[in-house]
Amino acid sequence: MMTLKTKASLFLCFALLTLGLSQSAFAEQDRTRGMMEFKLGPYLPAVDSEFGGDGPYAQFFGDRSMLSGEFQLDFHLWQGIGKLSLGTHVGYGRVQGRLRTEDGEVLEGAERVSFRTIPLRTSLVYRFDYGAMRYGIPLVPVVKAGLDYHLWRVSTPDGETAESGDGARAAGGRAGWHATAGLHLHLNVIDRRSAAAFAHNWGIKNTYFFGEYTLSRIDGFGSAGIDLSDNHWAVGLAFEF
Amino acid sequence: MILTRKATRSGLLLLAVGALVGLAPLVADARAPQRTSAISEVRPTLEPTYDHPEAERATLYVGKGQCEALVRDNPELRVVFETTTLNLRSDDFVGGVYRYDQERGASTQVNCDRSERCIRLSDERYEREERRITARIPFREFSGLNSAADCESEVDENRYVQVLVRTAAGGDWSVAEARVLIDLVRPEPPELLDAFATEYSVRVELEPSASDDARASFLVYSSSPIEADTLPTASGLTIRPLEMVGSDRGTASGLSLEGGAELYIGLAARDHAGNYSFVSEAQQVRVARTQTFWDLYREAGGAEEGGYGCQATGQGGAPSPLFFVVLLGLVAFFLRSAVGKPERAPAKVGRK
Numbered sequence: 243m244m245t246l247k248t249k250a251s252l253f254l255c256f257a258l259l260t261l262g263l264s265q266s267a268f269a270e271q272d273r274t275r276g277m278m279e280f281k282l283g284p285y286l287p288a289v290d291s292e293f294g295g296d297g298p299y300a301q302f303f304g305d306r307s308m309l310s311g312e313f314q315l316d317f318h319l320w321q322g323i324g325k326l327s328l329g330t331h332v333g334y335g336r337v338q339g340r341l342r343t344e345d346g347e348v349l350e351g352a353e354r355v356s357f358r359t360i361p362l363r364t365s366l367v368y369r370f371d372y373g374a375m376r377y378g379i380p381l382v383p384v385v386k387a388g389l390d391y392h393l394w395r396v397s398t399p400d401g402e403t404a405e406s407g408d409g410a411r412a413a414g415g416r417a418g419w420h421a422t423a424g425l426h427l428h429l430n431v432i433d434r435r436s437a438a439a440f441a442h443n444w445g446i447k448n449t450y451f452f453g454e455y456t457l458s459r460i461d462g463f464g465s466a467g468i469d470l471s472d473n474h475w476a477v478g479l480a481f482e483f
Numbered sequence: 484m485i486l487t488r489k490a491t492r493s494g495l496l497l498l499a500v501g502a503l504v505g506l507a508p509l510v511a512d513a514r515a516p517q518r519t520s521a522i523s524e525v526r527p528t529l530e531p532t533y534d535h536p537e538a539e540r541a542t543l544y545v546g547k548g549q550c551e552a553l554v555r556d557n558p559e560l561r562v563v564f565e566t567t568t569l570n571l572r573s574d575d576f577v578g579g580v581y582r583y584d585q586e587r588g589a590s591t592q593v594n595c596d597r598s599e600r601c602i603r604l605s606d607e608r609y610e611r612e613e614r615r616i617t618a619r620i621p622f623r624e625f626s627g628l629n630s631a632a633d634c635e636s637e638v639d640e641n642r643y644v645q646v647l648v649r650t651a652a653g654g655d656w657s658v659a660e661a662r663v664l665i666d667l668v669r670p671e672p673p674e675l676l677d678a679f680a681t682e683y684s685v686r687v688e689l690e691p692s693a694s695d696d697a698r699a700s701f702l703v704y705s706s707s708p709i710e711a712d713t714l715p716t717a718s719g720l721t722i723r724p725l726e727m728v729g730s731d732r733g734t735a736s737g738l739s740l741e742g743g744a745e746l747y748i749g750l751a752a753r754d755h756a757g758n759y760s761f762v763s764e765a766q767q768v769r770v771a772r773t774q775t776f777w778d779l780y781r782e783a784g785g786a787e788e789g790g791y792g793c794q795a796t797g798q799g800g801a802p803s804p805l806f807f808v809v810l811l812g813l814v815a816f817f818l819r820s821a822v823g824k825p826e827r828a829p830a831k832v833g834r835k
Contacts, residue, residue: 289780292785292786293783293784293785297780297783298776298779298780298782298783298785299776299780301779302775302776302779303776339776341681341683341773341775342773342774343681343771343772343773343774344771344772344773344774346774349681349773351684351686351734353681353683353684353736355775355776355777393791396775396776398683398775399683399684399736400683400737400738400739404775404776404778405777406777406778406781407778407781408781410777410781410787410788410789411789412775412777412789413789414787414789414791415790415791466786466787467786467787467788468780468785468786468787
């Protein structure tokens, strides 16, 4: 008997396949095809939530968060009052802490342990750019939601994957979901001549500077294991082509 | 004639400047080969190569590591002097090719036009072309080393091959040299003051080597005691370069040591000719066990065991089939989007 999660997963898979094969039906009237986003922001995974607060992440890395960079590529599914897109994201974040002895003494010097994540996401994105395109209102609200799969790894100073005494290797992946709300500033209105040149030379029709806030729950949909969830902000540039 | 003060000062100044200019071609680093602008390149080589330290500034290094093979094989030392301006076939511009030796540390400049310590090479020892002179001297003849026993001597000297050239007939000779630095003396090792080892590195505090030609310091370690007068290249020893911070602290990293193991740690130096010192007096050190973030996580009772999957993670588990189905769906979508919409056939335009 299929669980609710399995049914939802199968539906999503079917929807993606259908959209993938019939994307041209939606694109016939488009003047733009998609969007690229580059963004940066802090990311502090909720590893210690498994331990009720003060846990191994805080003990080893302190209050340091990762600086996470992300690239997003969207293709427009529908354009009317705003645009609906399907996006895929890939990112990278890393935090380092100094090695310590069994007694807990932090070792000064160059030996560091790294904790890395590579977030992979897919999103449905809605951009309300009707005001910007029709009336020159430079602010564009954006909302996104979708599924995540984050790869993670802890490496020792010699670059190898850390292993605990019982042989568990510190590398894996965790699934989850995210929801994002952001505000994009349409930069074409600031310098129309440069925007026209950009469009002519590079095919970039619209450029935005944006900020966004993401709620992410990367905990295997509530299963046991490392929790990479975080609520975090990011800023970046977006280019519509 | 009475000289005025102003004239005297000007004259002395001009004399000093003239002396400096005149001596400029001969003045150089006291230990480095002399150079002249008339010779654009000087290249000493031994063929075949004998694993020398890299040659630099017209200098070739010969240490204990190469000595026995060089004495046994007696290869040719070849020195090439090249120019872009002179005709080196003409005796108007070439005054001869010489060799001489000098103890290391001597600062005296030698000009073989005037010095009696130089030995002029016979004609069969060098070839003259329009833009190149090539000197060829058998190693034993050049170095004065003739047997393996000579390689155990305390020779530490510079030997030079010098060519005299001038840019105009009747003008002063200037010199260009190649140097072979023969150093058969091992440097003194640094003194190990303190050492701390983890599974990944060893940090040391040391007293630098007393030898002024020591160029690099090395960590040497073993699981067995290290006897006195042992070379760091001996069997059973591991040698790693030290990254120095200042002159008295260094770290050897990129190691794979066992936490809790007992190690014997010493230091060694290496000089510019590639000679290693003997290993310093060793210390016995226990490798400290260390903890990573992952160790802390697992010890705190964390449920994660690693592995890939959409739900509960398993140790070493593979991604679930659902992950691949979703991934394939996305790939199909983005490929379709990237290829773009199909081209329409152009409409036919008929004639009226």
